[in-house]
Amino acid sequence: MAPMGIRLSPFGVAVFCLLAIGILYHIYAGVISSRLAAFSQRKSINLRELLAVSVEAAVLGGKQVIKVREENGLKEKSKGETKEGAKELLTMGDLLSHRKMFNLIRNTFPEITVNSEEHDNVVDGSILWSRDIPADILKKIEGRKEVPADSITVWIDPLDATQEYTETLVKYVTTMVCVAVGGKPVIGVIHQPFTGFTAWALVDQGSNMTPRSSYSVSPPKVIVSRSHSGKVKDFIHDAFGNSTTIIQAGGAGYKVLSLLQMPPSEKEPIDQADVYIHITFIKKWDICAGAALLSAHGGRMTTLKGEDIDYSGTPLNKGGLVASVGIDHQAILEKLPNWDPDKQ
Structure with missing residues (x-):
């Protein structure tokens, strides 16, 4: 007699199929979800659009800066002191500008990491990009360049x-946005709210x-911080001689602009420096936009030892900086005396 086979009822077949599907799901669900997560992280961002949003954010923040200053509503308070003992102030201009700039960029590109000098929990989903790309950006920047978010x-x-x-020395005031890709600055925007000029x-x-x-x-004419001058004058005279002109100015953004050619239409002249x-110590949100602007023109911004600055990770740059364009940057570095900012 031939052996008898196992016959399943339609209900049994259905149960068997469900069990098989369940087993396959548990086997492949993790693989599929990880691949989907990796795919979402690899979303590409168009750099021309990101540049346009950065310009719009800097201008939008600048309007808040002007409004607070004109209304005399600064409400300044101290955030503490720098390592050198200078007060770090926070005003309503800082805070309201942050809210506009941060929310505009995050609402447009929620996939990217945004670091701001100020920290605030106010989320405003109504601040949206106008979708406008300025004519000069459309003319000069090709639209196909994309990078992973x-x-x-x-x-x-x-x-x-x-x-x-706070001292009404508004010519030094800027709002800035920088985009770093893989730690290297590639987009720099420095906006002067009180003149309306935007460098990008x-x-x-x-x-x-x-x-x-x-x-x-x-x-060279060397520009330095008026609020963190400290021992910098002796340092510069040791490097370049006692006849060196030292310009004291506020704002890292302003100092970078002093190295470049400002448009002749600008009514408010700024200092002209060579280095x-x-x-x-200095924070990366102070210097990243300037680094991108200089790099775009063959210039460099390095630590005092000539090291490139990584614009990812923690916000603090401990190595000091030297910035130049149009001159031999290495020759400048070689004249500098030995100096360790971490030990000062």
Whole structure:
């Protein structure tokens, strides 16, 4: 007699199929979900659009800075002191500018990391990008360049030169946005709220700025911080001689603009310097936008030892900085005396 086979009822077949599907789900669900997560993290961001949003954010923040200053509603308070003993101030201008700039960028590109000098829990989903790309950006920047969202770090300074802002020295005040890709600054925006001028650059693609036609290096005019001068004068005289001109100014953004050619239409002239030097700690949101602007024109911003600055990770740059464009950056570095900002 032939062996008898096992016959399943339609109900049994259905149960068997469900069990098989369940087993396959548990086996592959983890793989599928991890691949979907990886795919979402690899979302690409268009750099021309990100540049346009950065410009719009800097201008939007600048309007808040002006409004608070004109209404005399600063309400300044101290956030503490720097390592050198200078007060770090927070005003309503800083805070309201931060809210506009931070929310605009995050609402437009929620996938990217945004670091701001100020911290605030106010979330405003109504602050949206206008979808406008300025004509000069459309003309100079090609629209096909995209990078993975998870490679981007954005640094915002909602109000650079807060001390000078409280003293009504508004020519030093800027709002800044920088985009770093893989730790390297590629987009820099420096906006001057009280003149309305906005400097921008996308490295290797274009900018609305240019270097000046000539620079002096024997000795150079060196621009430094008026609020963190400390021992910098002796440091610079040791490097370039006692006849070196030292310009004291507020705001890292302003100091970078002093190295470049400002448009002749600008009614408010700014200082012209050949080198920007800072010998103590400084935050990355202060310097990243300037680094991108200089890099777009063949310039450099390094530590005092000539090291490139990584614009990812923690916000503190401990190595000081030297910034230049249109001159031999290495020759400047070689004249600097040995100096360790961490031991000062």
